[in-house]
Amino acid sequence: MDYAEAGVDISLADQAKQRIRRLASRTFTRGVIGGIGSFAGLFALDKKWREPVLVSSADGVGTKLKIATATGIHSSVGGDLVNHCVNDILTLGAEPLFFLDYLAMGKMDPNIVEQIVEGMARACHSAGCALIGGETAEMPGFYAPGEYDLAGFIVGVVERASLKKTNAVKAGDLLLALPSTGLHTNGYSLARKLVFEHAGLHPESYVAEVSNKIGAELLRPHRCYWPMLKTTVARGWLSAMAHITGGGIPGNLPRVLPRGAQAEIELGTWPVPPIFSYLATLGRLERDELLRTFNMGVGMILVVPLENHRALETELKRRREKFYRIGQIRKCDPRKPQVAFTGKLPF
């Protein structure tokens, strides 16, 4: 009896580690000290920061991982995870510094590990974020064959002076929506149930309503808004930003609203990608349930003071970025919900 017979293969783990090391080293930025393989990752903070505030977030990919397993495509979930994390700290104006992952699988498969880490490394590189460490755990009996869980941790930095307070948001501020590319990483438990159980589809099934195979459609990447927004953030043009993840707009926008402020959002002011209307029809989902579960086509909401909106919109147009004016902040009774929808969804 040895460790390999108990389901843990240390030589396969070593193989996987070699590949991770090679991929990760390509993401190294100036701050990284040493390599991968020490007990911890090292990152020297640049001297340019006067009063650095570290901004950190932990996220998972959720049951979107089941779509990766079902399709055998493991190259995009790593990017989903990194982008989710980058967007989270972006809402506080933070520049990403470094990222670590946690990957747990039932049986170590160096090829799957490589695909996942390749996706993470690519997304880290695009965001200027170094992949400096992580834990790859083989946990026999915990995960079904071919399945794994994946979580990520990011650290970024922002000057204390430029940290926005949530009460920076005030009546009259405009709400601009930046489009999502699909479900991003939320609502998958419901989506999978509807698509694979109720409708009985397979990942390879072509769905005319979305003009795509359902597996590929559900694997669309979680978009990263950092490259697009970093100049805007540096200029201090925004009152706040909300990353629309689990809980949808009503679950996330209130996180940046002060007491007594309400976001009035007009449905129909932005296009809702067909995957959402398809899921709505499949499950006969009510409007409120849809809005609480999915991002409904909105990946990020920018709260913009009236005096800045013209400059911001000009800048976004110049970069050919799509955006939609979806509503406004107004004063309200603090006992009322902080997000009010008017109009109807465009389907």
Next chain:
Amino acid sequence: MDYAEAGVDISLADQAKQRIRRLASRTFTRGVIGGIGSFAGLFALDKKWREPVLVSSADGVGTKLKIATATGIHSSVGGDLVNHCVNDILTLGAEPLFFLDYLAMGKMDPNIVEQIVEGMARACHSAGCALIGGETAEMPGFYAPGEYDLAGFIVGVVERASLKKTNAVKAGDLLLALPSTGLHTNGYSLARKLVFEHAGLHPESYVAEVSNKIGAELLRPHRCYWPMLKTTVARGWLSAMAHITGGGIPGNLPRVLPRGAQAEIELGTWPVPPIFSYLATLGRLERDELLRTFNMGVGMILVVPLENHRALETELKRRREKFYRIGQIRKCDPRKPQVAFTGKLPF
């Protein structure tokens, strides 16, 4: 059909979040800005740091979690995780700043979540480390009922000037072992197989060889060495430290050894807790397999220059800390293994 029917209950998640917030806020140190609930955790770096290097690590608890599930005791695994992370960055001399966790379960159980987070918060508090965020994910169909996965992420800081280089280790340095309290968080896949499958025991079974119920014995906490070592680290008395985790002494000690240095370790110079000899007997495990899989009673190895060992040993004795001189560093052919064992295990 709604999200709750798909197995995701947002109100239970909210309940769990309330409890997490309360527990986490008790760990807040001076650097923490704001509370839990924003898109990210905020930590202001103290101005005392001249050239701060951030030291980070990600870890999991591994299949020790199965013991928690089997015994229904979820209050210690959180501490195991925090302590594992704190020890990892301690090896680089880093002071812990903040911690985030990732907790994924099939069905959200606020009571289990509370027990886990209570354990994390307690360990964070002891280490002076703030629990500033995390992700609690409900992933139906991913985890068996009552099961969960748990990972953690820590960030600490060290002055660039006091960062030890691995080639600080030199021939003649002494190796001091600090005792572990048991398996810590490694070797559980093998241990579980031997105990529950081969021997057919239940968590409640009393095992005379270890004078304990096997479940309780296997749940013994992963010890945190930071409170004990922080003064020693600040004094710069050590050449290096190795945290003995997955891969045992031969898998971890080489991480801090320069090329051409070999650690010669004499077996029998430290007491091996009875759980290890019990597992060895159950599985007829060979010496090398044991040493590669388990910590064998050594949780941390201190590499001490000859000129400091007297001062260090006096200090450890004064604090009534147990330690064992287990070997020495010598020069060797760079093609030879970096750890050589002599003598035999004391059983």
